[in-house]
Amino acid sequence: MTPHWQKSSYCSEGASCIHIATTPHTIHLTESGDPRGAILTTAPATFRTLLTTLKKDDPRG
Template sequence: MNPRWQKSSHCSEGASCVHVAATPETIHLTESSDPTESILKATPAAFASLLTTLKKDTPRA
């Protein structure tokens, strides 16, 4: 697989960033220090559940 990595839109220039790549079966996440290797793999359903939980548990300013 040669995923097409995309940088998080919440990343400022020069900061450590999260990169994401998706296939129909798997969501891949990695950090900017090595955007060629996944450090987390999840099904789309599991990734959606993770995002829902993170959004729910994030305090609003």
């Protein structure tokens, strides 16, 4: 199955962006500069933990 990649909604035009693709049991992340290069694959629970941690450490509140 070929993943359907979606660009981050926080990405401005022309910027390097994170792209995400999901399946029921995995989340795939890649960078727009080389989308077929390194692809990080993780479980949804692990990704949720990463996002929670990043939000806690966000200096903007």
